[in-house]
Amino acid sequence: MSKINTKELSANQVQELLHTLKTRFEKNMNRHKSLEWIKVEERLVSRPEKLRILDEMEITGGEPDVVDYDEATGEYIFYDCSAESPKGRRSVCYDREGLESRKEHQPENNAIDMAAAMGIELLTEAQYRYLQQLGKFDTKTSSWIVTPTAIRKLGGALFGDRRYDHVFIYHNGAQSYYAARAFRGSLRV
Template sequence: MPAGKLSKKQQDALLAILKDRFTKHEARHKGLSWADVQVRLEAQPEALRSLSAMEASGGEPDVIGQDADSAQYIFCDCSAESPEGRRNICYDPRGYEKRRDEGLPVSGSALGMAAEMGIEVLDEEHYGLLQSLGSFDTKSQSWLKTPSEVAKLGGGIFGDRRFGRVFVYHNTPQSFYRARGFRGMLKV
C-alpha cells in the first residue's frame, strides 16, 4: 500500500481527474454512474492512495466494469501504452534480484511494484476486457498475472496488440525490456 495519507486537496484533485476521465470515456463503463463510484471512493482512502500511485506512474486509471459477484468497481490502467513509470521491469522479485545482482539496469518487478501500490497485476481475462474497450499496447507490452501452473514451470506471460490483434506470449520472469511494463487493477 502506498505510504502516507492524501490531503483533502490531493483527494479532490485526484477525484476531479478520475471524474473527467470517466466522463470522457463512457463506453468503458456503460450504465455506471460517476456519483456512485465517487461515494465508494470517498469511503475508501486506501483505494484513493492506490489510484494516486497508478496516476502518478502514468497509468491513467479508469473504471472498466463492475464485478458481477461483489458489485465492486473495477479500475484499470487505461493509458494507451503500458504505464511509462512502470517499464523496464522483470515479472517477479526473484527475477529482479537476479538481474540486479548481475548489474543490469532493471527498474523493479511487476509483482513488487503492484504490492507497493496496493493493486493487482492485470490478469489475462481483464486484459482481454480492456482490449475490447479500445486499442492498447500497440507499441509496448504489459506483464500479466501469470497462472500458477505456468509460474511453477518458470514462465511468465505478457500481452500486447499488434496487427489489429491481441496477443498473449510467454517469457522468463527475469526478462525485461524498455517497452514492457505492467497494467494494474483495483477493485473498489
C-alpha cells in the first residue's frame, strides 16, 4: 500500500506549490470568475496543513484548482482538475471491502482509503457533474465517485466519465479496477 507524505513542506516547497496553484488559477479563470488569487493565497498560507494536502493532490497528478467559494464558511473549494483521472491514483478499486473481496490480482490500494489518507473527499455525483460544466474531463479515463450506501451494499460502486460530449455515470463491482480509472477529490480550505 502506498504511503501518503505527512511531512511539513519546506519554505521552498510552499513557494513552488503556491506558484503552481497561482499559475493554474490564472490560466483557468472560467472555473472561478468572481474570485481573487490574493485572497485564496492568504487563506492557504494561514493553513499549512491544507497546503500539504494540496501538494499531495498535485504529486499524484490531480492538478487541484479552486472551483467554488462557500460564503457561509469562508472556505475555498478545490477539486482535482487534471484533464484525465489523476495518474498517481489509478488502478485502485473502490473501497477496502472491494479490495479484500478479490482473491487474486489485488490492486495496491483503494479509492476510499487513499482519499482519506490524503485528507480529501471523493467527489459526489453532483460535484462530478459540476466539474464537467467547467471543462471536459475524463474523455479517455474514468473516476470513482461517492457511491450511495444502498448500491454499495449490493456490491456496486459508481464512476463517471465524459464520452460523446456527454457526462455518464456508470456502475461496476466495487472490487474492479482499471489502468484508466482513478478518483478525483475535493478539499475545503
